[in-house]
Every structure is written in C-alpha cells, then in structure tokens.
Amino acid sequence: AQSVTQLDSHVSVSEGTPVLLRCNYSSSYSPSLFWYVQHPNKGLQLLLKYTSAATLVKGINGFEAEFKKSETSFHLTKPSAHMSDAAEYFCVVSDLTYGQNFVFGPGTRLSVLP
C-alpha cells in the first residue's frame, strides 16, 4: 500500500528566503506524485505533478520538485518565499492500487514572516 511522510508539520521562513518542504513516499508500483496547496477556507489547488517524463518538475508560482527514486523522495522547493505562499501543503502519491486513490500526507503548514 502507498504511504506518504511529510517530515515537517510546520515550516517558517522569512519573505525572500528559500522554501524546502520535504516529502517521502512508499509505493508498491511506479507511482504518480503531486503537490497540492490549501489556503485557508479555499479548495485544494494543484501545484505540480510528476508523470515520469522528467525528474525535475516545475509548477505554478515558482515552485518545483525533484523526484528521487533511490531516496523515495519528492521534496518541494521555491527559491524565494512570498507572503502569499503561507498555506498548508500536501504531498500526494497514487499508484492505482485502489482505483485512482490519492493518498495524502499529513500536510506541512508554511508560515512566511515579513
């Protein structure tokens, strides 16, 4: 069965500094991987997805993630944080074990300090 670990429940950065949100996964098959963001009182929005075409994936709002199979990791990064990036971030794995079942990590809350 799939599972996702997000190593930090809360990350705090200063505006303009880099962001690193860590994600490790386990899957019995070749998975697809996603990062979603959830702003307060708003729906989940896709940031980026890994589709096996390239290990470095670029997403919206300057975010990117690198798939490392040997480390079973899919960490999310951004070179320079903006106040509007403050939100909850979820790493998601799917491998079609139970339909197109998305398995979400517990989430990382990102705070951006002025």
Next chain:
Amino acid sequence: ETGVTQSPTHLIKTRGQQVTLRCSSQSGHNTVSWYQQALGQGPQFIFQYYREEENGRGNFPPRFSGLQFPNYSSELNVNALELDDSALYLCASSPGTGLYNEQFFGPGTRLTVL
C-alpha cells in the same frame, strides 16, 4: 468552464441521523472521488466512481455509500452519523482514472455532528 461544485457548504446534524452531500463534476470529467478531511489532517480517500460504477474504496465502513449519475455528478451518503464523522468532505473530479490524471477539488462541505 465551471469547476467542481459541492452542496451544501455547511451542514449540522445530530448523532444517528443520515446525510447526503452532493457534487457536480467539472465539464468533461467522468470520474469523481470523495475524501474526508478531519481538522488538522490530510484528506482520506473514501471511494471513487468511474462512469457510474465504484472504482475503488478506502478504509471506510459500509454506512458511507455513494452514487454517480449519468451526467457524472455524485452523491455521498452517510448513515447513522457518529461524532467522529465531523469533518470537511471534499469531492474531486478527473477526466478518467489514469495514473497521471490530476484531480480537481471542490471547496468542500463542512459537516458537524452534534
């Protein structure tokens, strides 16, 4: 293009009652998934419907049931409500069950069980 919509926005029920939540999928999408998001946690997969048939189910008891209609809209029914059923219920649609298909999420229905 209309996104995923859910109704109602909020709902308050008492223990033992039954509830029906509704979801309209995005235009062109034939797959709907339901998730339960408890406060401070990541969404948990309940089940998925593809072309009116259940296509996978998570670890939820049978009192959680669903339906998908010919227009691909969907309902989630929960019988014999328990206090622990209080959560945000998210519906997501996708254009199929392929491994790399993104799921588009609605804003959710907040269910409170007293």
